[in-house]
Amino acid sequence: MNEEVIVSFLASAIRLSVPLLLAALGILFMSRSGILNIGMEGMVLIGALSGVVGAYYFDSAPAGVLLAILVTGLVGLLFGFLVITTGADQVVIGTALNLFGLGLTTVFGRSLLGMGQEAVQVKGIPSVPIPLLSDIPYIGDALFNQNVLAYVSYLLVPAAAFIFYKTNWGLQVRSVGENPLAADTLGVRVHRIRYICCLIGGMLAGVAGCSLSLGILNQFTENMVAGRGFIALSAVIFGKWTPLGTMGASLLFGGADALQLRFQSFGIKIPYQFMLMFPYLLTMVALAWFSGKSKQPAATAASYKSLADRSS
Amino acid sequence: MEPIVEIRGLVKRFGSFVANDRLNLAIRQGEIHAILGENGAGKSTLMNMLSGMLEPDEGEILFKGKPVAFASPRQAVSTGIGMVHQHFMLIPALTVAENVLLGMKRGRGPLFRFKKACAEIRELSDRFGLDIQPEARVSELSVGQQQRVEIVKTLVRGAEFIILDEPTAVLTPAEVKDLFRVLRTLKAQGKTIIFISHKLQEVQDICDRVTVLRLGKLIGTQDLAGTTPADLARMMVGRDVVAPVRKAGVASGNIRLSVKGLHASVDGARVLRELAFHIREGEILGIAGVDGNGQRELSEVLFGLRQKDSGVIELGGEELHRQHPRGMTERGVAYIPEDRHKEGLMLQMSVEENLIAKEYRKRKFSQGGWISRRKVRECAEEQIGSFGIRTSGAAVPVGRLSGGNQQKVILARELMLNPKVIVAMQPTRGMDVGAAEYVHKRLLEARERGCSILLISTELEEVMALSDRVAVLYKGELLDTMDREAADLDRIGRLMAGIRPDTSCAI
Numbered sequence: 063m064n065e066e067v068i069v070s071f072l073a074s075a076i077r078l079s080v081p082l083l084l085a086a087l088g089i090l091f092m093s094r095s096g097i098l099n100i101g102m103e104g105m106v107l108i109g110a111l112s113g114v115v116g117a118y119y120f121d122s123a124p125a126g127v128l129l130a131i132l133v134t135g136l137v138g139l140l141f142g143f144l145v146i147t148t149g150a151d152q153v154v155i156g157t158a159l160n161l162f163g164l165g166l167t168t169v170f171g172r173s174l175l176g177m178g179q180e181a182v183q184v185k186g187i188p189s190v191p192i193p194l195l196s197d198i199p200y201i202g203d204a205l206f207n208q209n210v211l212a213y214v215s216y217l218l219v220p221a222a223a224f225i226f227y228k229t230n231w232g233l234q235v236r237s238v239g240e241n242p243l244a245a246d247t248l249g250v251r252v253h254r255i256r257y258i259c260c261l262i263g264g265m266l267a268g269v270a271g272c273s274l275s276l277g278i279l280n281q282f283t284e285n286m287v288a289g290r291g292f293i294a295l296s297a298v299i300f301g302k303w304t305p306l307g308t309m310g311a312s313l314l315f316g317g318a319d320a321l322q323l324r325f326q327s328f329g330i331k332i333p334y335q336f337m338l339m340f341p342y343l344l345t346m347v348a349l350a351w352f353s354g355k356s357k358q359p360a361a362t363a364a365s366y367k368s369l370a371d372r373s374s
Numbered sequence: 375m376e377p378i379v380e381i382r383g384l385v386k387r388f389g390s391f392v393a394n395d396r397l398n399l400a401i402r403q404g405e406i407h408a409i410l411g412e413n414g415a416g417k418s419t420l421m422n423m424l425s426g427m428l429e430p431d432e433g434e435i436l437f438k439g440k441p442v443a444f445a446s447p448r449q450a451v452s453t454g455i456g457m458v459h460q461h462f463m464l465i466p467a468l469t470v471a472e473n474v475l476l477g478m479k480r481g482r483g484p485l486f487r488f489k490k491a492c493a494e495i496r497e498l499s500d501r502f503g504l505d506i507q508p509e510a511r512v513s514e515l516s517v518g519q520q521q522r523v524e525i526v527k528t529l530v531r532g533a534e535f536i537i538l539d540e541p542t543a544v545l546t547p548a549e550v551k552d553l554f555r556v557l558r559t560l561k562a563q564g565k566t567i568i569f570i571s572h573k574l575q576e577v578q579d580i581c582d583r584v585t586v587l588r589l590g591k592l593i594g595t596q597d598l599a600g601t602t603p604a605d606l607a608r609m610m611v612g613r614d615v616v617a618p619v620r621k622a623g624v625a626s627g628n629i630r631l632s633v634k635g636l637h638a639s640v641d642g643a644r645v646l647r648e649l650a651f652h653i654r655e656g657e658i659l660g661i662a663g664v665d666g667n668g669q670r671e672l673s674e675v676l677f678g679l680r681q682k683d684s685g686v687i688e689l690g691g692e693e694l695h696r697q698h699p700r701g702m703t704e705r706g707v708a709y710i711p712e713d714r715h716k717e718g719l720m721l722q723m724s725v726e727e728n729l730i731a732k733e734y735r736k737r738k739f740s741q742g743g744w745i746s747r748r749k750v751r752e753c754a755e756e757q758i759g760s761f762g763i764r765t766s767g768a769a770v771p772v773g774r775l776s777g778g779n780q781q782k783v784i785l786a787r788e789l790m791l792n793p794k795v796i797v798a799m800q801p802t803r804g805m806d807v808g809a810a811e812y813v814h815k816r817l818l819e820a821r822e823r824g825c826s827i828l829l830i831s832t833e834l835e836e837v838m839a840l841s842d843r844v845a846v847l848y849k850g851e852l853l854d855t856m857d858r859e860a861a862d863l864d865r866i867g868r869l870m871a872g873i874r875p876d877t878s879c880a881i
Contacts, residue, residue: 229484231484233468233472233475233476233486234477236465236468237465237468240465241463241464241465244463244464244465245476245477246447247447247457247459247463248463248477248478249451249478250476250477360467
């Protein structure tokens, strides 16, 4: 392979892993506080549509991103209300959210963006090469000639690690995910922490959706997330609930996606449907291999009622 | 002396049930005060009100002479009341320092300074002789160490009044001694301690005064000097508690159950090593030991719930191969599991259904796959009568019964089988004096009928009271087996801590 092919592969691997990473970080925040969000797929889809709608009506990509963050932030809070305050089953609500997201975005996609043959094209988020860094051979162009959302996702990884492991708030999040009752007896406001994590998770889902619709395709198509929400969930598991691990797993899965695109364009004589399966297959293998051994926060998917509420 | 905490006319109701009925109590500064009572006497309710987990319906709590009302544990903590729960409120995945300082606000920035936290904890640990490593992960600590972490948690938050809920239930005799040493240090430095327990001897050893609760009412508060455990038991239960009469020498010479060279493992790790013992007809073999030394696995292997790696199990002289629970039941082995909720009973199902759970297939209850409701009901009512199971009917879900009555259902079910062997795993765990006394009586009756009983218990007193012979299980090995007459608490206590008989003279 020549240099050009390698650089373009790396660039697309990173571009395709950005939505995964953003969504996975969202899941990570929720998961660390003990909330299992299998509804990320639906959230990202809503984010992707909101971004395009915002960009279309305000004629500006940043406005689209802001709208997406606002909308999915609210969706995150709604999810939080259902699983935290009412104590509904997180798997059921997550599944419902996926179905809801698919239906909602189909209806509003058609009504707001039209039902024409051609999907509405909007202004995408432009790539901004970073001076000097983007001149590094091979990786420079791949890493530092990306759009703003990609840079945001890079920065969020150390930021998340710092928050989780170096701040009091992060300690509280981890404790709530491990043993909410113990945290409660020590004066940690369990529900408040979980709500904040749901809000963060929702907002990151919006950014993830935009990185897909505004960052890569500049349009919205029905069910465009195509399972990436679930892949993001497995990236968190594969990454053992750490920010750095999650990033590694996202890169791996994004790389798999880029690789199957590459293979298709090489014209190898395998039906392309098999190529399409590759990232999902890798996800399954990774999950089957690692989920047993990794350390899930102990209180995952368990709703918590404070003692005072419970006795009455 | 001025009381640090005073309770006046405190009432707590749950629906129509009165958990605490007009309690009046004054706790003096710097004393170790015991709260005694059977399960359901209202000890936990009272303590939950003191620690801010529950709000009283009536009455008031005074702390240092001022009325206080806690809407949450946070407020109780900031007032100076600390609670060490029976089930530790620790997060195993985090370090000691993180566990201790979690949720503290006062004088702290947004960053968690690990080194500073460790220094702070080490200082406290030294002052009170707690011997705690703040850098260690809680999951790596022994139970006794975890308990001391809980104590540090209250001290860091400035607690002057510390409530310990059943603190010795999970400890070895040596760890209990350590705990008592810590409690005396705390007392010497002016802390006031509430010691909740149902172990009378321990209350006598460590406490200054005692308050006894029964059925939500306060029976009395008195100095411990001059009282005997028998006095306390009478106050708790409301009648004289008679230790079960154990007739000597009912064992015949015939060996009923024999185990040789038994090995077993969990997930590849050896949990039972080279186990060998036998039980004669009409004999109780008691297995003492701290929880988690292979007791659970031993009982499971014997009942066929877990496969052994190697070894020979003989029942009535016949070697057993590939045993499974139904086969063992048919051979006359009864099993009283450790956890009556998870293993012993189907909580949603009725008392009668639970009672026939091992016999529903027999002709007595069913024919051609049809269960005769009438016969089941008749049998259930007979058992309810003869075991004195307190329930409003045979059709009531067994989950609605109290713990003691649930255990009676299990006992009735197992004894109905007329077993030759009973594997009893912690048969009185979490039960109060009165209910435990009943279980003991029934087990001794079974023994007199010639039944062989393997009694596995972490309650040393129970093992000593019932067994003909005593063995100690430590890290999956039986360290020593001795006749009861030769067994004294000191010797067994050392074995429970893993000190072998041949090395004991070196210490």
